[in-house]
Amino acid sequence: MTPFAADLLILYRRELHCFIREIETFPDDATLWRTVPGIRNSAGNLALHVAGNLRHFVGAVLGGTGYQRNREQEFAQREGTRAEVIAHLEAAAADLEAGLNALTTASLAGSYPASVAGLHPPTGRLLAHLAAHLAFHLGQAGYLRRLLTGEAGATHAMDPGELGDGPGV
16 A cells, blocks of 8 residues: 555544444434435435445445445435444445555556546545545534534544554555
8 A cells, every 4th residue: 555545544544433423423313314404415315425435436446346336325315224324434444445455656646547527637636535525524414413413512523633643654
C-alpha cells in the first residue's frame, strides 16, 4: 500500500467508525429512517449511500471485489435496523482496504479507470473527493439526528486523536 493510500485508509476508517457511532446513537431503528420537512434523505439513507459509494468506487473498481451497487436502493429504502445499516458500513471498511491495497504510486497519479460523471480524474484526487464526500454525509447524519431527537450531544466525529501520531506510513 502506498503511503498516501495508507493515510487515506486511516481517514476512511475514522469516518466510517464515526458514522457507526452516529447510527448507534439514534434512539431506535424507526428514527434512523425519519426526516424533517425539507430534508429528503434519512440518516439511514445517507449511511447506505456512503457505504455503496465506497464499496463501488474503491472496492469494486480499484480492488476488484465484485460488489454490485444499487444506488437507487440506497435512497429508496425506508426501514431496517441500525445493526443492518452498521453491517453495510463495516462491509465498506473491508472493501476499502482491498481497493487501497491494489494501488501503486503510478495508479494513484493516473486517471481513475472508470468514468465518474463523464470524467476520468486522477485516482488520488478522486479518493480525496470520496473522503470529503463521506465526511459531508456524516455531518448531515449527525445534524439530522440532533434535529430529530432534540439531543445536542455530539458523537465526537472527526476526533483528531484518531489520526494517529508520527509520519505517514
